[in-house]
Amino acid sequence: MPPRALLPSYRRLFSAPGATAFTLAGLLGRLALSMSGVSLVVLLTERRGSYALAGTVAAAGLVSASIGIPLVGRLVDRYGQARVTVPTTLYLLVPLTALLLCVRLGAPDWTLYLCWASGAAGPNLGGMARARWAHLYRDDPGARHLANSLEQSLDELCFMSGPVLGMLLCTTFAPEAGLITAAVLGSTGGLLFAAQRRTEPPLPEAPSREERRSGSPLRVPGLRVLVLTFLATGMIFGATDITTVAYAEALGHKPAAGLLLGLIAGGSCVAGLAFGLLTPRRAPSVRFLTGAASMAAVLLLPLAAGLGRVGLVPLGAALFAAGTATAPTMVTGMSLIQELVPQRQLNEAMAVAVSGIVVGISAGAALAGTITEHTAPGTGYTLPACAAALALLVALTGRRHLRTPGRRETPEPIVSASV
Known part of the structure; x- marks a missing residue:
């Protein structure tokens, strides 16, 4: 771009x-x-x-x-x-x-x-x-x-x-x-x-008695779907971090692990900026499913690199590519939260989503550490790939809850591109 x-x-x-x-x-x-x-x-x-x-x-x-x-x-x-x-x-x-x-x-x-x-x-x-x-x-x-x-x-x-x-x-x-x-x-x-x-x-107007009874924003089915998807996405982050450090150490280049992890974030950063310039023409729920499917596809690249025992350069390229699917999925997910959850609970809903990611990172890191200790270097990339597949499965299962009826799905054009 x-x-x-x-x-x-x-x-x-x-x-x-x-x-x-x-x-x-x-x-x-x-x-x-x-x-x-x-x-x-x-x-x-x-x-x-x-x-x-x-x-x-x-x-x-x-x-x-x-x-x-x-x-x-x-x-x-x-x-x-x-x-x-x-x-x-x-x-x-x-x-x-x-x-x-x-x-x-x-x-x-x-x-x-x-x-x-x-x-x-x-x-x-x-x-x-x-x-x-x-x-x-x-x-x-x-x-x-x-x-x-x-x-x-x-x-x-x-x-x-x-x-x-x-x-x-x-x-x-x-x-x-x-x-x-x-x-x-x-x-x-x-x-x-x-x-x-x-x-x-x-601050929103004082909620009615019925609204006060609504309790946590997790009562919104769509938010539950998003939080579970974000939890699986967090597992991708945590597992990839641990596996990449262990893989670089096995190759005798542990200091390079920081650069490799930076490539993942770099790919996501670039993709996020580019994604913002596109004019979304599909419904947010469809874009979210597309993003989850893209994550599941690109996470196969580090898995193939790890199982193939490749060097740092091809692994870095695979990790950069893997990062490009993360930001569009997260962007659409946060947009869906803004659409699905009442304005008076928006901050709590976003905090719940962040908590899902945090729990996923912790679980992914713990599981990846166990796998890394008992298997060959690179095998740990199986876990991020499985977590991405799980995120896609959750999104597919709950896709009807992600629809936002009554909303105009096509925003005003920003650039002449489409998603």
């Missing part, structure tokens, strides 16, 4: 006052989140000398986040983004500081689990940014599609750069440097995001 077509198309999003400010603030917060995991692992392996401890502490945080993020999202829907983001952002500094002190003072291992789990659930800035775009362009489906594509690409950009930045800080300065920087970036980004009040979606 030529830059002269790319930049003007995305520039139109930022014509809304305040859009640039909340996007950059949210980017800071997401960068902090993406560098926290690797920074924690480096800190604990350096100061405590145990990969097992680092892995289980990180897993405890993922479990806590999968529960806490939707709860924070529910508070956001009830009280507003700024009123929830400011106190939760400031609160997260407390358990993080406590963790650093416990590591420094040699506190018992259980204190590390307690601190990391207590600070794992923060405001979902990515979901709140998408909610702002949905409000700003509530009457422009084409712009919403473009904005969702941009947000997914920004997520991938953070996933590429965050771990690299965290590793660089921890190895160049001190093992604590990564988490300290993440704390500064995360708190700055969260507070700046909350300060952008003019783009904050207004």
